[in-house]
Amino acid sequence: MKPIRLMRGFLTVGFWTLLSRVLGFVREILLLSFIGPGPLLDAFVAAFRLPNMFRRFFAEGAFNAAFVPMFSKKLEGDDDAEHFASEALSLLFAAVMTLTALGMIFMPALVWLTAEGFAGDERFDLTVGYGRIVFPYIFFMSLAALFSGVLNATGRFAAAAAAPVLLNILIIPALILGHLSGGPVITWLIWTIPVAGVAQLGLVWTATRRAGLHISLRLPKWTPDMARMVRVAVPAALASGVMQINLVVGQIVASNTEGAVSWLYAADRLYQLPLGVIGIAIGIVLLPDLSRRLKADDQTGAQNAFSRASEFAMFLTIPCAVAFLIIPLPIVSVLYERGATGSDDVAAISVALAIYAIGLPAFVLQKLLQPLYFAREDTKRPFRFAVWAMVVNAALAFGLAPYIQWMAPAIAATVAAWIMVAQLGFGAREYGTVAKFDTRLRKRLWRICVASAAMGGTLWITWVILVPWFSLPGWRYMALLILLSLGTAVYFGVGRLIGAYTPGVLKAAARRG
Template identity: 70%
Template sequence: MKPIRLVSGFLTVGFWTLMSRILGFVREMMILAFIGPGPVMDAFVAAFRLPNMFRRFFAEGAFNAAFVPMFAKRYEAGDDAPGFAREALSGLSFIVLILTALAMIFMPALVWATAEGFSGDDRFDLTVGYGRVVFPYILFMSLSALFSGVLNATGRFAAAAAAPVLLNIFVICAMTAAAFLGQEVIRWLVWTIPVAGIAQLTLVWTAASRAGITIRPGRPRWSPEMKHLVAVALPAALSSGVMQINLLVGQQVASRTESAVSWLFAADRLYQLPLGVVGIAVGIVLLPDLARRLRDGDHDGSRHAYSRAGEISLALTVPSAVALVVIPLPLVSVLFERGAQTADDTAAIALATAIYGLGLPAFVLQKVLQPLYFAREDTRTPFRFALWAMVINAAVAIGLHPVIGWIAPAIATTLAGWAMVWMLARGARPMGEIARFDTRFRRRLWRIVAASAVMGGVLWSVNLTLGPLIVAPGWRYLALLVLVLSGMVSYFLAGRLLGAFALHEFRDALRRGG
């Protein structure tokens, strides 16, 4: 069987995720410039979040947590893994088709349930119309997730990681064409999304076939394997999608303030860059690796993989979080402030970005901790933790909204994220040494934090110096580049001096197939 290379797999997924996030930035910059925060963008954000929410439940949540370990074990044992995948594909197609049909019919009720504040104004009808166009995206993305799970479980990460890039490429091209032709940009935007979903499904389906795993849908069967898959997947869908649920609660609260949904969406896109590159990449690679090692009884290898995933994650995430907290205004101003976006919009987005930045390490640590449970096909325990996290999120968001207004959902999301990490870490204690970070991780953690603090000080100082240039039209991009590079260099030098990381270890891991 082809071994899973932890470090090289992480780098592959991280690279393609980085490309997707960079293009995603371009996409959001264009949306903010062509449409701008306001009723139309609020409606688009609320509509597009609907298929994305269900995608996390039916696709990334359920199948990364339930399908991947089960498929990986069958693949490792030579126990008709393609047959299992065919049954899963047939069942998933049937369920998502029914869901899509119901959503199209009851879209007004769905919009009211997720953005009740839109009721009584133009945003409600716009969201219903946009939602009916973009919701079929979930069908293509759910099936793509299954094929991506097959590829990931067999150690082939490139095609699955590259697929999301297509959405951004299609959307950017569509908006550019609409602007050039003088057409309505929003209309081209919403109709392009399902088309991009078809392209993504085609890519991973073809990649799986070329890898020798032919999967074709058939008549759904309620077999013992599917019963077990559903039993594992149902709680996994909620526990993996807890962030999406929290975001929806936040959207419900924010919908009572015009443009607040757009502000939180833009801030979410900014902190999703390091979260996607680091947390999601590590989670995707770590889960099948842990599942295989646990099946083979390789406890030392499991603990090593878990510790190195945590070490890599925090080495990249902690400095990213510090940057989001220290310099959110320059980042948002240079990246997003143009066209229809105003300085007031920038200030609001920057505030939300800083608050999300405080929760970024928690969001990433969730991606490291959850595979400990999912690799054992234990999705019920994270499910219970997710319920508590959602209660915390809803209580804080709804409770603080009358006091501090639209920013309450960002605070609630961050607090709920840290609560989820605490529960996951505490719940993993009975698993023994496998679920405990090793000595090397503990020795380096404080060094990572110290190097990040040094970087934060440098960023603050450089930002004070370059402040006037950040708002100067001819210098803003260069000033931001200097600011970011100064942070990267200071973190690298401080990290090397303090022993926070050693580059030769990454090189050695890659040579060994790490």
């Protein structure tokens, strides 16, 4: 079997994702400072969610689940993988071009369906206008997802992981220039997004050509391979669509409170940092590796890959969740409280972040469990699981809204995430030992939880001591640095003492990768 360097892949994708998320923090800080929670930011968030929603529906959902395993297996069997990729590109091009045209024509209907609380005020017309500018982003990103899948399947993770960085590299100077020019900052922001889509597509296309893979557009043809891919992709797309419906349900509920869409968006961007760096990065690398190991009937290697990915993910995710749950206020205050974002906004964002923190391990575990199904081209059961999770999410979001208003979507999303994990884990039992944690992981998981609890206690006590520092503008950054540094030291110290990890194991694994 042609090996994929699993741990090195995790670290490569994780590094570029981390860079993207750090730059994303800079972007959100500028957004909240220059624009702030309110009608303009609410409208932008709702408009930009539309192409992102369909991007996850078509690209990350359908293509990660259908195209990547099929391409990986053809590559493993030397079965003209490039021809298959060219056919898939042509079919995707036609489908997404049609979707883009329809979306721009029927933008008012899309806005009403996804943010009906905007109807009757200025946010509705703003969202429609912004949406027509940013919606073509889905076209470029869907094509980029295919080229990224090709690169990932061949073990070349860097370019595909680096592409999202371009969005923030372009948006940050656009926001600064817009602010310095004295004009509407939002205008600079929305016009930069489609430009970034072109840049991202250009990067992965160039990387694919340099890798010696020649994938080109042709007249779309309905071949047996395309029929099989669509049969696998449709349930996966529907499953991803269900997850996006959960986001839309939350936005509908939040749209009835001015500023709430912005609060939930800001909290979402914070917990998406570990989710993106850990969960999504590992899922991207794990899927093609599992697909190729199963093709080669390497059951032992597949179990080891799944267990090591899970161990790596939980070692980083659980302490992040504890930190977001214990000290959301100082984190949000230091990152966001400036300019147009005041203390009331910070308090609201902190509440949402603490709620999302409870679901963070579940969001990451989903990314680990789904490849067990997708590598076998089983997308129907994850779709059924997602439907049940959607029902739970909608019932809680709408049912709790009269009592706790905009906080209901965060609680609903968290509970639904754990319901989804329970279904995925229970359903994967039929795959045998491949889907089971090995002895090493079972021994280390409880130790990771103990080390995280020790860190949480340290964070709480230290925050209480440093509270006066956080009220001083010149010292709050230092206070947060001390707080996080001490918590990290306790986590790694206790973890090493009780055997939650072995020093140097990641470095050694990356070398073996």
